[in-house]
Amino acid sequence: MARGKGLDVGKVVNQAIEIFVTYGKPIVHYGFIPAVILLGMLTTKPRPSLGQLLCLHQTNGDNQGGRTSGGQYQEHSGALSCYTGSILDSALDVDPGYDFGPPDSTYSLFDMNVDAGGGSSGQQSFSGASGQADFLEPLQRRAPRRSSNTQSMAAAAAAADKPRGQGYRKLWQQVTKVGKGQKLSDGMGLAFSDMTVEDLLRIVLKLAPQESAVDAVAQGLYYLDSSALAALLKELSKQGQLKRSVEIFDWLRSLVPSHDLAGLCDLYTYTTMISQCGSHQQLRRALELVAEMRSRGIECNVHTYSALMNVCIKANELELAQDVYRQMIEEGCVPNLVTYNILIDVYVKKGQWEEAVTILGTLERQGIQAEVRTYNTVISACNKGGQPEQALKTYEKMLAAGVKPSATTYTALISAYGKKGQVEQAMEIFNDMIMRGCERNVITYSSLISVCEKAGRWEMALELFNRMHTENCRPNTVTYNSLIAACAHGGHWEKACELMELMQVQGCKPDSVTYSALITTLERGASGGAR
Numbered sequence: 153m154a155r156g157k158g159l160d161v162g163k164v165v166n167q168a169i170e171i172f173v174t175y176g177k178p179i180v181h182y183g184f185i186p187a188v189i190l191l192g193m194l195t196t197k198p199r200p201s202l203g204q205l206l207c208l209h210q211t212n213g214d215n216q217g218g219r220t221s222g223g224q225y226q227e228h229s230g231a232l233s234c235y236t237g238s239i240l241d242s243a244l245d246v247d248p249g250y251d252f253g254p255p256d257s258t259y260s261l262f263d264m265n266v267d268a269g270g271g272s273s274g275q276q277s278f279s280g281a282s283g284q285a286d287f288l289e290p291l292q293r294r295a296p297r298r299s300s301n302t303q304s305m306a307a308a309a310a311a312a313d314k315p316r317g318q319g320y321r322k323l324w325q326q327v328t329k330v331g332k333g334q335k336l337s338d339g340m341g342l343a344f345s346d347m348t349v350e351d352l353l354r355i356v357l358k359l360a361p362q363e364s365a366v367d368a369v370a371q372g373l374y375y376l377d378s379s380a381l382a383a384l385l386k387e388l389s390k391q392g393q394l395k396r397s398v399e400i401f402d403w404l405r406s407l408v409p410s411h412d413l414a415g416l417c418d419l420y421t422y423t424t425m426i427s428q429c430g431s432h433q434q435l436r437r438a439l440e441l442v443a444e445m446r447s448r449g450i451e452c453n454v455h456t457y458s459a460l461m462n463v464c465i466k467a468n469e470l471e472l473a474q475d476v477y478r479q480m481i482e483e484g485c486v487p488n489l490v491t492y493n494i495l496i497d498v499y500v501k502k503g504q505w506e507e508a509v510t511i512l513g514t515l516e517r518q519g520i521q522a523e524v525r526t527y528n529t530v531i532s533a534c535n536k537g538g539q540p541e542q543a544l545k546t547y548e549k550m551l552a553a554g555v556k557p558s559a560t561t562y563t564a565l566i567s568a569y570g571k572k573g574q575v576e577q578a579m580e581i582f583n584d585m586i587m588r589g590c591e592r593n594v595i596t597y598s599s600l601i602s603v604c605e606k607a608g609r610w611e612m613a614l615e616l617f618n619r620m621h622t623e624n625c626r627p628n629t630v631t632y633n634s635l636i637a638a639c640a641h642g643g644h645w646e647k648a649c650e651l652m653e654l655m656q657v658q659g660c661k662p663d664s665v666t667y668s669a670l671i672t673t674l675e676r677g678a679s680g681g682a683r
Contacts, residue, residue, distance in 0.1 A: 347372035349384045356388060356396050365396045366403045370413075373404075378416050382424040389428045401425050405444070419450055427459035432467040454480070458491045465497055473498050489520050496529045505530075505537030512549065524550075524558050531564040540568035559585070563596045570603030575612070578603045594620075594628055602634040610642035627658070633665045640673035648673040 388397040429438040457480040464473035499508040527550040534543035569578035604613035632655040639648040
């Protein structure tokens with residue numbers, strides 16, 4: 153519906169100042185807050201219905217004395233009721249075509265159980281309200297008539313009467329109990345208005361094992377949408393509280409469809425919970441959650457299918473992961489980069505390097521820019537498949553696409569050159585890492601030392617080992633195994649024994665490879681090859 157000039161906000165603010173000056177600060181609690189809320193409603197969509205507007209006006213006018221200590225503000229009741237009424241009047245003055253919304257529309261703040269006028273607790277009543285008829289008549293007369301939406305005033309009031317149980321209703325009940333010098337949270341626990349994902353997370357993390365997470369956060373959930381809830385569930389899992397995440401979500405799943413919180417179980421939260429399934433036992437749960445989504449008419453999207461594929465990989469069900477991918481394609485769901493990265497992971501585990509390389513071509517045809525993780529995984533697939541040449545070609549494509557290599561890229565390339573016995577080229581990659589300021593880690597050094605060991609370059613291996621210490625990079629068992637094996641090639645059994653002792657001093661536990669390399673070194677030393 154076309155709007156007129158719109159609500160005169162300046163006029164309303166002037167009215168607020170005038171009443172504030174006239175009646176003093178106490179009026180802020182009982183007049184200004186409802187009026188500001190009403191102002192916000194009139195300037196946003198969806199529009200509140202007449203019944204909902206009357207609900208706030210009625211509450212503002214009728215609850216001043218009864219809701220305050222000793223009725224000290226009762227004398228201001230009429231003025232405050234007129235204040236909220238004047239805002240409604242202003243809306244119609246400047247905009248005769250104001251769209252109040254359908255009588256049965258809902259607005260969470262007004263879905264509250266208030267003992268208004270002569271009504272009983274838990275039920276709205278517009279009977280017995282002082283001056284109600286005078287206020288209602290001009291609104292009914294001047295509100296626009298709509299053939300399908302505007303019914304009788306009784307229908308509008310019934311819409312406001314409908315109990316919803318929303319958290320804002322409870323917040324409003326607490327707002328009306330705040331006295332002079334009090335804060336919203338005084339004596340009431342956490343203020344509902346401040347319930348954020350971080351607040352709820354802190355509450356759950358402080359719970360004792362026997363305490364219920366549902367009881368602790370249920371009221372706060374009224375203030376979250378499904379995406380915020382998904383963030384909470386995800387963060388709980390990151391904090392090692394997966395059981396709490398499951399507890400909250402499973403409770404929401406158990407609610408009847410008509411419950412106010414049942415809608416939080418949607419695409420976002422289901423997908424989040426599927427992604428949190430990590431073990432083989434949880435694979436069944438992930439599959440059951442997808443079945444439940446379909447049963448509820450919630451369509452899986454690319455993120456859902458990608459999450460399920462990833463769960464399949466974690467459970468080592470690689471064929472099932474590919475089945476999920478094919479089903480996704482059959483349903484017309486277009487894969488994204490995350491999907492393709494997961495698919496490459498499947499090919500790596502299955503040793504299908506050719507299929508992994510093919511994915512790069514698919515991405516190029518679909519106009520999807522591969523990321524560094526994509527190239528790294530393909531390079532790894534080629535290495536595992538014994539195709540170092542193809543790994544190097546993939547690296548060249550990566551540079552041509554303008555993607556910056558990472559430490560993982562360089563480590564994979566060092567391994568590729570090592571398999572070809574090209575130590576000098578591997579060292580060039582290492583020097584390039586240094587030049588580009590790329591961090592070297594224990595995996596990088598272990599790979600390069602292994603390359604030197606296989607090429608019989610024990611001196612270079614020891615130099616790299618010393619460099620590790622200067623960069624505060626702590627060697628692991630794999631590093632020591634390669635070093636001891638390099639000493640075996642050079643016949644340096646004394647150095648090998650020193651490394652064995654140093655290894656244990658630094659807390660690295662020798663394994664079968666360590667002892668095998670040390671025995672080989674000692675055998676060569678005993679045969680006269682020691683130096």
